[in-house]
Amino acid sequence: MNTAPATISQSIERFKIYLLENDKSLNTIKSYSQDLNYFFKWVHQRYEPPHLISILTSTDLKDYERQLKSDSTIAPSTINRRLISLMKWSEFLVTIGSTNINLATNIKIKKVQRQNNIRWLTRKEVGKLLHAIELTKQQNYKKGLLHQTIVYLAVNLGLRVHEMCNARISDVDLRRSIIKVNGKGDKHRIIPLTENTKEAIVNWLRERNQESEYLLVSSKNNHISTRAIQHIFKKYSSQLGIEITPHSLRHTYCKQLAQHGVDIQSIAELAGHSSVDTTRIYVTPSIQELQSALKKTEF
Incomplete structure (x- = not known):
């Protein structure tokens, strides 16, 4: 060195x-x-x-x-x-030898009661988003199909935005109904395809006309960018008056699994979490849920 x-x-x-x-x-x-x-x-x-x-x-x-x-x-x-x-x-x-002792040895982290401030969407909000996408399909079918596929990859499979961008056609196994994901920290995982997601992917692949190894392409590029996906959600957020991001849909995916009784270890594996401590937030009541509970119990 x-x-x-x-x-x-x-x-x-x-x-x-x-x-x-x-x-x-x-x-x-x-x-x-x-x-x-x-x-x-x-x-x-x-x-x-x-x-x-x-x-x-x-x-x-x-x-x-x-x-x-x-x-x-x-x-x-x-x-x-x-x-x-x-x-x-x-x-x-x-x-690296700049000091002989660790100068931060005596520093102590401030104890904070962990609270769940994560924002996920309700089923009603996701429904509004999917309805808006159906209207987009009526105006521009190919564009709407792309948006629908992106939403399903996030909310039905829990893919991170960069995982969606990097997904290749060869990663999708329609016969076995699975998708291989190269996740955070170069960790690979396999996720079952839901029926609606599988149908959206099939329709999208049939409709798009670009030659590309990547699953998602835009009208300008053969490899969609994270910025392009974020821009799509920004437009729908403005249109619907709901804050929607790829990550809030991923949170929704994990929360839905937790609410339907999927165990925490399975959620961690499906979401690609390196630790179940990350996943635990989805089985912890959110601020909104606590507020709702208080409204029902206050005197």
């Missing part, structure tokens, strides 16, 4: 490269970078340049922790995320 960086800003840049080399997602890298930049601004107010790593002590990081926790304008989850980013960066500094 090259000479360890001497300044805080250099080490943050090196940390980003390290995360990329270890296959962390771009969103994760962006999040760590933003969190560490907050810390760097705090250091800038505390010390005059140059901001060498050697000026930092565990006391500095503890003081930064106290300031974060005393700021009532920052959500506890945000505070914890910034502290975790700092802890990961501190571990990295030891790894």
